[in-house]
Amino acid sequence: MYDSQNRLLKHFHQVDSMPEELLTENTYNELSELTNKKVGNNLQSIDYAYN
Structure with a gap:
């Protein structure tokens, strides 16, 4: 599923x-920077930070 800006x-x-x-x-x-990814039906959550 994608949003209006074509981001997954x-x-x-x-x-x-x-x-x-x-x-x-x-x-x-x-x-439009990835800030969080939930993997494996929310078994793991990965936070991303940018400088």
């Missing part, structure tokens, strides 16, 4: 007829 917000994966699984969820700041 959520990435899903589906195998055959199994339900979709959320792989990653990304959050961006006002400069």
Whole structure:
């Protein structure tokens, strides 16, 4: 799933007829820099900081 600025917000994966699984969820700041990534259906959260 992408937003209006064509940034990846959520990435899903589906195998055959199994339900979709959320792989990653990304959050961006006002400069379109990645600030947080949730991986593995929110099992791990990674924060990003920029100078």
